[in-house]
Amino acid sequence: xxxxxLIIIKIGGNVTDNEETLRSVLxxxxxxxxxxxxxxxxxxxxxxxCQALNIIPQKVEGRRITDAATLEVVTMVYAGLINKTLxxxxxxxxxxxxxxxxxxxxxxxxxxRVKGSIDYGFAGDxxxxxxxxxxxxxxxxxxxxxxxxxxxxxGQLLNTNADTIAAQLAVNLCKTYQTTLIYCFDxxxxxxxxxxESSVIPQMNYQDYQLHKTHGSIAGGMIPKLDNAFAALKxxxxxxxxxxxKGIGLRDESPKTPQQQGTMLTLDTIESHAF
Amino acid sequence: xxxxxLIIIKIGGNVTDNEETLRSVLxxxxxxxxxxxxxxxxxxxxxxxCQALNIIPQKVEGRRITDAATLEVVTMVYAGLINKTLxxxxxxxxxxxxxxxxxxxxxxxxxxRVKGSIDYGFAGDxxxxxxxxxxxxxxxxxxxxxxxxxxxxxGQLLNTNADTIAAQLAVNLCKTYQTTLIYCFDxxxxxxxxxxESSVIPQMNYQDYQLHKTHGSIAGGMIPKLDNAFAALKxxxxxxxxxxxKGIGLRDESPKTPQQQGTMLTLDTIESHAF
Numbered sequence: 001x002x003x004x005x006l007i008i009i010k011i012g013g014n015v016t017d018n019e020e021t022l023r024s025v026l027x028x029x030x031x032x033x034x035x036x037x038x039x040x041x042x043x044x045x046x047x048x049x050c051q052a053l054n055i056i057p058q059k060v061e062g063r064r065i066t067d068a069a070t071l072e073v074v075t076m077v078y079a080g081l082i083n084k085t086l087x088x089x090x091x092x093x094x095x096x097x098x099x100x101x102x103x104x105x106x107x108x109x110x111x112x113r114v115k116g117s118i119d120y121g122f123a124g125d126x127x128x129x130x131x132x133x134x135x136x137x138x139x140x141x142x143x144x145x146x147x148x149x150x151x152x153x154x155g156q157l158l159n160t161n162a163d164t165i166a167a168q169l170a171v172n173l174c175k176t177y178q179t180t181l182i183y184c185f186d187x188x189x190x191x192x193x194x195x196x197e198s199s200v201i202p203q204m205n206y207q208d209y210q211l212h213k214t215h216g217s218i219a220g221g222m223i224p225k226l227d228n229a230f231a232a233l234k235x236x237x238x239x240x241x242x243x244x245x246k247g248i249g250l251r252d253e254s255p256k257t258p259q260q261q262g263t264m265l266t267l268d269t270i271e272s273h274a275f
Numbered sequence: 276x277x278x279x280x281l282i283i284i285k286i287g288g289n290v291t292d293n294e295e296t297l298r299s300v301l302x303x304x305x306x307x308x309x310x311x312x313x314x315x316x317x318x319x320x321x322x323x324x325c326q327a328l329n330i331i332p333q334k335v336e337g338r339r340i341t342d343a344a345t346l347e348v349v350t351m352v353y354a355g356l357i358n359k360t361l362x363x364x365x366x367x368x369x370x371x372x373x374x375x376x377x378x379x380x381x382x383x384x385x386x387x388r389v390k391g392s393i394d395y396g397f398a399g400d401x402x403x404x405x406x407x408x409x410x411x412x413x414x415x416x417x418x419x420x421x422x423x424x425x426x427x428x429x430g431q432l433l434n435t436n437a438d439t440i441a442a443q444l445a446v447n448l449c450k451t452y453q454t455t456l457i458y459c460f461d462x463x464x465x466x467x468x469x470x471x472e473s474s475v476i477p478q479m480n481y482q483d484y485q486l487h488k489t490h491g492s493i494a495g496g497m498i499p500k501l502d503n504a505f506a507a508l509k510x511x512x513x514x515x516x517x518x519x520x521k522g523i524g525l526r527d528e529s530p531k532t533p534q535q536q537g538t539m540l541t542l543d544t545i546e547s548h549a550f
Binding site: 049052053072075076077078079080081083084085087088089091092096097098099100101103104105106133136140142149151153154155156157 | 324327328347350351352353354355356358359360362363364366367371372373374375376378379380381408411415417424426428429430431432
């Protein structure tokens with residue numbers, strides 16, 4: 001059976017915070033001629049709202065500690081302000097967007113992260129993606145726009161990492177669709193030299209990645225991102241692209257498969273057989 | 276053709292602001308054995324958020340002046356905090372809720388209110404209800420939960436009165452459904468004596484209403500509410516009930532038609548033939 005294409009694009013604060021960049025990205029997104037899902041973050045905006053409300057944002061290794069007051073802020077900023085602004089802007093471009101959280105139609109059910117040495121508060125780790133209802137929306141020609149808020153099906157909203165939501169959507173929908181996952185971040189791709197934006201690695205397989213890690217040319221925050229990406233590929237996601245805000249535009253007017261600029265991640269033959 | 280029943284319930288801040296009342300209302304709502312839509316307000320909560328952010332809420336005759344900063348607040352509070360909290364709570368009760376604004380799927384298209392002697396700012400007056408897409412959601416067994424935010428299809432979100440959204444949904448859906456509209460507010464119904472909560476008028480037709488107005492037993496804020504309600508009846512809404520938070524519970528376990536406590540508004544025979 002030939003599966004239909006599905007494109008899942010995650011955009012971060014570098015896109016949603018800049019009016020011009022956002023306009024360009026949403027325009028490119030609208031022109032993708034496949035069923036598609038947008039996932040957004042918005043941490044910077046949430047930080048600014050916390051400050052305006054005299055709530056001090058608390059983070060451990062970049063991960064937010066979500067106390068009750070912070071949960072209210074992220075629910076307002078992610079699910080209200082950013083999500084509905086994106087939805088209205090996509091509607092203006094004739095993309096039939098629908099803004100969603102994991103609570104809507106129980107699309108993403110999570111549990112409150114178990115307390116370890118750190119109590120992350122109302123942070124949610126995903127349990128179930130409701131593939132049937134997402135597919136129902138896609139079949140009606142709707143374009144889901146996900147805010148990084150989930151729930152526990154017991155009435156509690158939870159703050160969940162947007163990168164993880166995008167990856168979990170891609171993994172869970174790859175049985176039904178040929179799924180491409182695109183991380184649109186603040187660099188034009190994975191760089192061989194972090195200081196040189198022209199040093200984008202166009203394609204990287206798992207073995208290349210291991211070599212880059214060993215040589216130290218890939219380090220820091222890219223490592224968890226790439227570990228998660230390769231895990232998603234191993235779980236059946238067809239294609240993962242890491243790119244900048246200009247990377248989601250299509251190179252070809254009527255492509256048969258999605259084509260983006262940036263770094264295309266692939267499994268090498270041995271790895272893909274192993275899983 | 277016998278139309279299916281559809282119940283549209285509007286709840287105000289008196290319900291969403293009180294945890295216990297809200298739990299009871301959502302429980303009653305969940306048990307209504309018909310397709311249903313919830314519409315919520317949240318002005319009090321928005322006022323408190325404005326104050327926390329040092330934005331002074333401005334109102335003329337109870338209607339909010341929505342400047343750009345206030346629009347951000349109402350989008351956050353209505354479409355984010357209140358809408359997603361209600362959605363998560365309904366999901367916990369196994370009601371398959373989906374939180375929406377008018378921007379989602381272009382469900383409610385509005386225009387920025389034309390400046391008269393008062394500039395209401397980003398206030399939206401409704402132009403089009405997208406009946407087809409609402410019906411698509413209802414047919415899938417989903418329960419729409421509407422925040423009082425619409426858009427102009429040009430990328431601008433707009434603040435729109437929740438009572439009006441509920442009435443417009445009821446009027447526009449009455450071609451497809453036998454529509455009951457329930458306003459759940461802070462009194463148990465329309466009172467003959469505003470100081471006596473036991474003086475609920477159980478049923479009132481348009482002629483009764485005119486008499487009550489003439490005698491002065493109905494006055495003030497009830498008049499625009501009732502004028503709008505009778506206009507909706509004249510436009511084909513089957514039934515309108517004005518009740519308190521305990522009014523939406525069903526009297527009968529398996530009713531053939533919706534039965535609520537409170538004040539049932541009807542057109543008299545002459546009026547209903549006239550339209």
